[in-house]
Amino acid sequence: MATLKDIAKGAGVTVTTVSRVLNNRGYISDETRNKVYRVMKELNYQPNEIARSLARKKSNIIGLIIPTVAHSFFSELSFYLEYYAYNNGYKVLLCNSQLEQKKEKEYIGMLRAHQVDGIIMASHTLEVDEYLSLNLPVVTVDRKVDEIPNVSSDNYYGGSLATNLLIDKGCNKIAYIGGSLKLNLLANKRYEAFINTAKGRNVDFLNVETDINGFKIEEYEELINNLFQKHPEIDGIFASSDLIAASIIKVCNRINKKVPDDVKIVGYDDVKVASLFVPQITTIRQPIENMGKLVIELLVKLIDEKDVINDNILPVKLIERETT
Amino acid sequence: MATLKDIAKGAGVTVTTVSRVLNNRGYISDETRNKVYRVMKELNYQPNEIARSLARKKSNIIGLIIPTVAHSFFSELSFYLEYYAYNNGYKVLLCNSQLEQKKEKEYIGMLRAHQVDGIIMASHTLEVDEYLSLNLPVVTVDRKVDEIPNVSSDNYYGGSLATNLLIDKGCNKIAYIGGSLKLNLLANKRYEAFINTAKGRNVDFLNVETDINGFKIEEYEELINNLFQKHPEIDGIFASSDLIAASIIKVCNRINKKVPDDVKIVGYDDVKVASLFVPQITTIRQPIENMGKLVIELLVKLIDEKDVINDNILPVKLIERETT
Structure with missing residues (x-):
């Protein structure tokens, strides 16, 4: 596989310049940037995301803790969460807690060790303190925990x-x-x-x-x-x-x-x-779709250290069919 | 947060020894190992998984590409895949391709850049060549692509x-x-x-x-x-x-x-x-549960560079209820 050195050589620039282009840091002329991109493409270069996330201190991964993706509501919600996360450049790690405290705790430890950028909590068996000590951007679904931003329907x-x-x-x-x-x-x-x-x-x-x-x-x-x-x-x-x-x-x-x-x-x-x-x-x-979209919007804002509204209640609608 | 140095100091050993314990490398006496573990616990040390995976060249993450987790079959399959992955020390990145070639391709690139240890493919819109060029352990569900191990029911x-x-x-x-x-x-x-x-x-x-x-x-x-x-x-x-x-x-x-x-x-x-x-x-x-379990077993074996059987066909059963 091509290395930064190969790309620098091909583009006639230094390795530092290639690294700057990759990380979008420092001043780089459009000409240089395009040259580096072209050589990357020619050499089929794929940046090592793990190494990059170490440098940027960002993993671009979001942890999603739900009771079970086998339940229709959570499967549809997960679909939209992943859809909007992807559109925002994030990937989703799926965690089924089965509403077990022990599993929920283990997942949180695991997600932290993997340095996820944020957590979506839609499974809620832990005590309030444990959420507050997370020290990570968190958005909860259908539960209000102190000052943690939350999304629910009305x-x-x-x-x-x-x-x-x-x-x-x-x-x-x-x-x-x-x-x-x-x-x-x-x-x-x-x-x-x-x-x-x-x-x-x-x-x-x-x-x-x-x-x-x-x-x-x-x-x-x-x-x-x-x-x-x-x-x-x-x-x-x-x-x-x-x-x-x-x-x-x-x-x-x-x-x-x-x-x-x-x-x-x-x-x-x-x-x-x-x-x-x-x-x-x-x-x-x-x-469900709007809930998923909003959760991702809030979490991305939190990750980018922007302000968000804490309580987000979306409207519901009566759908009259045949059982009434 | 506690560092390796703090732990080494607390346990009265060198940083190299702590690192060996963490990575399970080289000879370490049980006594030393337990001492290191105890200090880690006391100091609430959490190894940085990203840094560790760089060192080990392992991310312990599996990519799962399915058409959509909103469909009952895939939501149940995903539940069991994640369940057995977790039991084997792996986490699952969820990718809904919606059966779009473009998305499937982007996911594969993304998963490779994140250095996932393996991929489960249950969405199949690409050409055979693209799967074969993956250079990663892959198990497919319900599709036979050349020599890639696959799981299906009968x-x-x-x-x-x-x-x-x-x-x-x-x-x-x-x-x-x-x-x-x-x-x-x-x-x-x-x-x-x-x-x-x-x-x-x-x-x-x-x-x-x-x-x-x-x-x-x-x-x-x-x-x-x-x-x-x-x-x-x-x-x-x-x-x-x-x-x-x-x-x-x-x-x-x-x-x-x-x-x-x-x-x-x-x-x-x-x-x-x-x-x-x-x-x-x-x-x-x-x-569905056995299919999920077997997929994970095969993928873990492939990651560990062990031999596996390519075609794995699990038995089905007629469940007579009321529509016949």
Whole structure:
């Protein structure tokens, strides 16, 4: 492989000049710059990014910690995060924490040792202190940790849209099925809105939490089954993800409850598959692409030591389909 | 932050000894090694992985190039790839090519510049030569490129299982709906098996290809709609993914064809959501976890300059549910 020396020789300049061109440092005439680029191309020179990042103290790598990329919401979010990171010259290291504290901690140590330029945290099991001691640009998704910039969609408004729709459609006893409230996520605001709306409108309600390690499709069904056995009078459910909503359709089908006649369902996220289910799922659309884009914008600004707004709440939208 | 010098001082050894411990080089007594480790821990020392990888010529990073992590099959595969990579001490750089040649090429250049230790290619739009010139350990998924080790599931057997089931269940006119055959993927063997089985058993058949850039749920529906308009007599469809199968259920529902009474459907992959659809999708299960595990095993062996088997075909399984 060609070295800096070969390029310097080919372009008739010093190695220092070649290095300056590579690192965009010092004054270089356009003529010289173009000559160096031309020789690099001729010799098929590929700068060693590792050596360069040592010199620049930048790796151009972002660490992404999510619960699991196998879940539709996070797989779509990861797609857009990587897409916009790439457009900004960054690469993404993928870390699936499976919501295990130990793994999350190990990932953070690993990312730091690799000198990533910043971290996107969408998995939140650690204590606030551990995030604050990171000493790295961090943007969180769906969790507010002290002064760390965060991106979420308008969970409270989404929850009230969903709950009001169920009540407007005539539901008398409504349930909320969502992830563990212990994790202290901004997504819990969906539940807050659910309670406040139900209370405000004098409608009977109850709440079912999934396991702290959530995202297990098999467990949803058992949970929903139990819910209908204990409370057969439930006629409306607000599910905190479209996959939970799909599980509810499936269970209703098995126990001969008609959707939406007997039970009305509102999901959350509007992942791509939501429209594939029959009946198609009424849901609250999170702006997944815009969330991904904004997270990258904020992180790039932080890396470049620019100021950013801490709380970034993006609008949600009710998508009425066939389950309500 | 603590330096090697601080650790050497704390442990009462030379910097060279500390470096040897870190890089696992040369003879070091257990006593010395433990002393160094203890001081590292006390001083909260974190080796700079970038500097270390320069010295070791290893980055411990693997590049993963897939069409899109937003598609259920690739999101589940990526999850397992990252899981087993992590267990083997490797990190995964995520690259979504969106099946664009230009992007695939740029990713390869970028991964090489970052000195990744190896590449997993599950997106295949480039010419054979470009893969062969990589000069890096590479494992491909679902494509055979010359002598590059590859992992796939038994696509031909899967295709014959699916087609035989449709015919056994009484279908008289069957269709195959899959990705573009131009991409020369091993998955095309599903189609090969479909034709051979249909011909061998004297059943009428036809084929519908999705766009080369596939994976767009909206397009599936139009395609399926057209298919039924042109060929209303179709009573069995083998879909090359569960998401296509779900789209078929949806269209059938809209045009009042009963599944499985009027139209029988077999999907492919058995992604997690396959069991959530109503009726639940009969499908060919790819061993996604085992595929991910094997890809990592092969790549780690290649990185360690060990011999591996080139063609690795894992068994598939017919999962009969409610669409047949």
